[in-house]
Amino acid sequence: MTHAASVFSGYVLAAAATAAYVGWVIRRGRTLGRDLGIGARGPVPDTADESRPHD
Amino acid sequence: MIETPEPDLRQQAQRAGSLSMTGSVATRALGVVAIAAVGVMALLALWISPPDAVQGDSVRLMYVHVPSIWVAYGGFVLTAFASARVLWRTRSGAGGTYGVIADRQARRWDRVAGAAAELGVLFTALTLVTGSLWGKVTWGTYWQWDARLTTTVLLFVTYLGYLALRRLPAESRARARRSAVMALIAVVNLPIVHYSVDWWRTLHQEASLNLEPGGDRNITGEMYWTLLYSWATFTVVALWIGIHRYRVLRLEELAEEASLEELLAQRRDEQAAGR
Numbered sequence: 001m002t003h004a005a006s007v008f009s010g011y012v013l014a015a016a017a018t019a020a021y022v023g024w025v026i027r028r029g030r031t032l033g034r035d036l037g038i039g040a041r042g043p044v045p046d047t048a049d050e051s052r053p054h055d
Numbered sequence: 056m057i058e059t060p061e062p063d064l065r066q067q068a069q070r071a072g073s074l075s076m077t078g079s080v081a082t083r084a085l086g087v088v089a090i091a092a093v094g095v096m097a098l099l100a101l102w103i104s105p106p107d108a109v110q111g112d113s114v115r116l117m118y119v120h121v122p123s124i125w126v127a128y129g130g131f132v133l134t135a136f137a138s139a140r141v142l143w144r145t146r147s148g149a150g151g152t153y154g155v156i157a158d159r160q161a162r163r164w165d166r167v168a169g170a171a172a173e174l175g176v177l178f179t180a181l182t183l184v185t186g187s188l189w190g191k192v193t194w195g196t197y198w199q200w201d202a203r204l205t206t207t208v209l210l211f212v213t214y215l216g217y218l219a220l221r222r223l224p225a226e227s228r229a230r231a232r233r234s235a236v237m238a239l240i241a242v243v244n245l246p247i248v249h250y251s252v253d254w255w256r257t258l259h260q261e262a263s264l265n266l267e268p269g270g271d272r273n274i275t276g277e278m279y280w281t282l283l284y285s286w287a288t289f290t291v292v293a294l295w296i297g298i299h300r301y302r303v304l305r306l307e308e309l310a311e312e313a314s315l316e317e318l319l320a321q322r323r324d325e326q327a328a329g330r
Contacts, residue, residue, distance in 0.1 A: 002192075003110075003111050003112040003113040003192055004112060006113055006116065006188040006189065006191060006192045007101070007112055007113060007115045007116055009188055010116045010119055010120075010184070010185040010188045010189070011097070011101070011119060013181075013184055013185070013188075014119050014123070014181050014184075014185060017177065017180065017181060017184075018177070018181075018292065018296075021177055021296065022296055022299075025077070025296060025299045025300050025303055026077065026299065028303050028306075029077035029299065029302060029303045029306060032303065032306035032307060032309075032310050033306060035310060036306065036309055036310055036313060
């Protein structure tokens with residue numbers, strides 16, 4: 001492995017691992033907020049069939 | 056014991072226009088600073104800082120490898136401090152009730168411990184991977200069971216165990232207390248990792264920076280300042296992620312409590328129907 005290849009691999013791996021972790025944290029927060037009905041955009045409307053008005 | 060959802064989480068997220076529940080104006084600003092700092096760091100580390108006289112360009116891995124372990128150390132020390140606070144706030148006679156953590160401060164410190172340990176594990180993993188790549192071009196091998204590398208792997212595995220322990224189902228108070236005890240045991244390895252290069256003959260080089268007063272600097276000039284800047288950048292990035300993770304842990308607690316309440320209500324309904 002050349003010096004350039006090792007440096008490139010190291011930086012790319014570090015950036016990818018950190019970005020993946022950040023993505024997981026944000027997605028987890030979003031999912032939990034939605035499940036709890038306290039999302040940043042307010043409670044998620046219930047779109048289940050039984051909640052729809054009957055024709 | 057169910058607390059109503061803290062309204063500040065939602066208000067913070069709404070103010071920041073965040074899609075997640077963990078964003079706020081402060082974390083958004085911190086995120087912008089962190090990303091900009093990473094950009095400048097890449098410029099300094101990959102272009103401006105000179106290659107090493109002996110190691111050539113591979114020395115550029117130092118700007119990720121060394122700050123990673125410094126931030127990991129910080130995370131583990133914070134975990135130990137927060138764990139000590141948890142044990143203190145939940146000790147018998149401190150007003151805690153059996154089964155759940157009644158004390159709000161204890162819950163907060165428990166979340167701090169969890170978030171900091173997770174970041175410590177992430178940055179220790181980065182240290183191991185970048186060190187391995189660096190070792191290949193300087194030592195000719197990805198791995199050697201020398202004292203520094205072995206104790207670092209032990210540190211990594213120990214904190215993985217700590218995170219696994221936090222996930223075991225248990226009453227919140229018992230879980231927080233036993234995790235705290237493990238964190239205080241695990242942190243003992245930290246000085247062993249750090250001083251392993253002084254205590255034993257190792258393939259790994261000595262500390263990159265001698266922080267003792269009057270000590271000789273192993274690095275000077277642009278390399279020195281780039282290393283310090285990289286450390287500051289990693290610290291800001293870790294702080295940014297850590298705040299988000301702390302808030303996610305708060306949401307996880309709320310979800311756990313909500314599902315417990317739901318189960319209890321269901322059981323009460325079943326009992327009422329059975330009469």
